[in-house]
Amino acid sequence: MEAKFVPVFTLADLEASKVRRAEYLRYVDVDHFEWIRDFFESHDAAIAHAIDEQQKECVELIGLWVREVFRPAVQSALVQHMQEDAGCKWELVELLMVAAALTKYGERELNACKETKDGSQRAFNEGPATLYEEAQESSDYTSDDAETQSTSSVYQDGDEDAFGLIQEQELHQNYMRRGNGQHLQDQIQALNERFEDFVLRDDQQHYFDELHELNERFDDFMLSIDNHESSPARQRPRAGVKEAVQTQHLRVNGLPDRRFRENKAALAPAPAPAPTKVKCEPRVRSATPSVHVKKDGTPNGRFKANKATMAARTEASARSSSTQAKPKGRKGSGNNGAGNGGRTLLTGARGGMYYVNGNGNKVYVKK
Numbered sequence: 001m002e003a004k005f006v007p008v009f010t011l012a013d014l015e016a017s018k019v020r021r022a023e024y025l026r027y028v029d030v031d032h033f034e035w036i037r038d039f040f041e042s043h044d045a046a047i048a049h050a051i052d053e054q055q056k057e058c059v060e061l062i063g064l065w066v067r068e069v070f071r072p073a074v075q076s077a078l079v080q081h082m083q084e085d086a087g088c089k090w091e092l093v094e095l096l097m098v099a100a101a102l103t104k105y106g107e108r109e110l111n112a113c114k115e116t117k118d119g120s121q122r123a124f125n126e127g128p129a130t131l132y133e134e135a136q137e138s139s140d141y142t143s144d145d146a147e148t149q150s151t152s153s154v155y156q157d158g159d160e161d162a163f164g165l166i167q168e169q170e171l172h173q174n175y176m177r178r179g180n181g182q183h184l185q186d187q188i189q190a191l192n193e194r195f196e197d198f199v200l201r202d203d204q205q206h207y208f209d210e211l212h213e214l215n216e217r218f219d220d221f222m223l224s225i226d227n228h229e230s231s232p233a234r235q236r237p238r239a240g241v242k243e244a245v246q247t248q249h250l251r252v253n254g255l256p257d258r259r260f261r262e263n264k265a266a267l268a269p270a271p272a273p274a275p276t277k278v279k280c281e282p283r284v285r286s287a288t289p290s291v292h293v294k295k296d297g298t299p300n301g302r303f304k305a306n307k308a309t310m311a312a313r314t315e316a317s318a319r320s321s322s323t324q325a326k327p328k329g330r331k332g333s334g335n336n337g338a339g340n341g342g343r344t345l346l347t348g349a350r351g352g353m354y355y356v357n358g359n360g361n362k363v364y365v366k367k
Helices: 016-025 030-041 044-049 053-069 072-084 090-105 107-112 122-138 143-148 156-168 179-195 204-229 232-248 261-267 304-323
Strands: 353-356 362-364
16 A cells, blocks of 8 residues: 555644644654554544645645655655554644644744743753653543543643754754855755745745755755765876886885885896996016115115115215315325225315215214
């Protein structure tokens, strides 16, 4: 059996307590559906009194909108229960959906019902569990009792608490946080304020169309943000860097990783280039011995090679001195060299007597 969502109820004759109770039922689990059904079935008289055929067209528009925003999980649970229980009164379910929609966008109409709000603060302290227990106790009333009781006083306190709780649990309170989306949300809020008294106007369809258009623009805006953040254009640079690192084995700084074989060959030092110049022939040590001289330029007699040279020089100097005239100064005794081993004595610049030994050095003779 297919469910037919044809709402036929309006807010004008509904009790505010039942509308607020319906709003609270939107937030309970789907397992509480039987309690929802029992609650509305126990008030057949009050619900039947709320039917208004003259406003049927307006309420059908409400039902179309409610079906779009109602949670799919709850909707499927209601359909399944209706298929299992043929006696389920779907008009009551429609009342639940319509009342929930009107509660959200019709606070002005709720205030027109002269509902007191003295017990609204208690919901913040007791929580949903207490409200659910009160609702279960209230569902024990029968239809006969509901006909005799005043419909405006049934579940008055509990419904006020539920309404206060629902005001704190708005589903869409954190939807808008950035940019152009906030501007769209402001337009939707302004339209909702004008939408509160739509049942008294003839151009209510205009408000529905405008609200639906704003909601679509807002959804497109949020979708464009998500698509932009996850677009391939934004992901492509990262993918390119990751692919380059994986294929080329690069480090974080972009340099090749030497741990891989192909990079080792690339980073190996290049072989030395072939020589372009011909090496010169090695130097051969000269056969002539080097002359060892002192600082003053005279040959050093400590070396064997210089001794023969110095002896030759001594003989040459001796010959030259013998041919020259005797220097001025007193004569030295023993110039013939008889007492000096046959050496020739010479007179120095200061009058001292000396001779030249075999090494070519001057040897002064003590007087």
